[in-house]
Amino acid sequence: EAGVAQSPRYKIIEKRQSVAFWCNPISGHATLYWYQQILGQGPKLLIQFQNNGVVDDSQLPKDRFSAERLKGVDSTLKIQPAKLEDSAVYLCASSLDRQGADSPLHFGNGTRLTVT
Amino acid sequence: GEDVEQSLFLSVREGDSSVINCTYTDSSSTYLYWYKQEPGAGLQLLTYIFSNMDMKQDQRLTVLLNKKDKHLSLRIADTQTGDSAIYFCAERVGGKLIFGQGTELSVKP
Numbered sequence: 001e002a003g004v005a006q007s008p009r010y011k012i013i014e015k016r017q018s019v020a021f022w023c024n025p026i027s028g029h030a031t032l033y034w035y036q037q038i039l040g041q042g043p044k045l046l047i048q049f050q051n052n053g054v055v056d057d058s059q060l061p062k063d064r065f066s067a068e069r070l071k072g073v074d075s076t077l078k079i080q081p082a083k084l085e086d087s088a089v090y091l092c093a094s095s096l097d098r099q100g101a102d103s104p105l106h107f108g109n110g111t112r113l114t115v116t
Numbered sequence: 117g118e119d120v121e122q123s124l125f126l127s128v129r130e131g132d133s134s135v136i137n138c139t140y141t142d143s144s145s146t147y148l149y150w151y152k153q154e155p156g157a158g159l160q161l162l163t164y165i166f167s168n169m170d171m172k173q174d175q176r177l178t179v180l181l182n183k184k185d186k187h188l189s190l191r192i193a194d195t196q197t198g199d200s201a202i203y204f205c206a207e208r209v210g211g212k213l214i215f216g217q218g219t220e221l222s223v224k225p
Contacts, residue, residue: 004158033212042120042204042215043159056212091158093213102146102208107158 002026004108006092012114018080021111025073025094031055032069033105034077035091043091049075050097082115089113120216122205127222134192136219138205141186145207148181150190153202153218162190162203197223 005024013019025032031050035043046065048056052072060067064083069075079086089110096103119141128134140148145167151159165172165179165188172179178191192199202218 031211040217042206042217043213044215045212048212093159097211102211104147104149104161104164105213106161107151109156109158112156 004092004094004106006090006108006111008111009109010112010114012116013082015084015115016081018078019082019113020079021077021090021092021113023075023077023092023108025075025092026106029094029096029106030072031095031097031103032075033093033095034067034075035093035107037089037091037110039088046077046090079113082113084115087113087115120205120207120214122203122216122219124217125220125222127224128195130195130197130223130225132195134190134195134199134221134223136190136192136203136205136221138188138190138216139186140188140205140207140214142207142209142214143183143186145209147208148179148188149206149208149213150177150179151204151206151215153204155201159204192221195221195223197225199223 034046037043046060047067049069067077091110093105093107095105121139149164150162176193180189200223204218205216206213
């Protein structure tokens, strides 16, 4: 099966600019996650969707970050305006999670964002 | 609270066994996972264990879970240079995955 697709692979922007990342999960996966991975750290959850509804966005800096998952498939994550500390790899993941059963998360290759 | 701790570095010789350790704090974890991350890549699922199991073996990988001590380990038998990567332990709590900071495994020929 095709894996989780993310684009772009790399993005360099100046602070205060805006940027958007795109994710296409594995076909049929109900749950989609966005993680932020700062260099030298483990990934941290930003937002979790179940189909097209938000399950957990408690760690999302809502003054500058937004995410949507229209039609319960693809998702976009936006940062506006970007700060230097937003430099990180943004990882998208999906899991099957049918009928309440926990399923492993499968990750895309990520988008490496550099804010200058 | 939710916290996952790992040692930062491990260095082994090719052919030896590697043991990567992890401790977690949330006793309500349902599953515990090991992921591998190579430079510039995403996270690759290696293996996972249900919280009511003590051990799981999958080819060269052995996962041991001590639920009483909240300790998880990953043993890689006959470690190869291709195993050099960062290994992340993660616990599943309430539907989300909480990751440790990763252990960098260096395999010397």
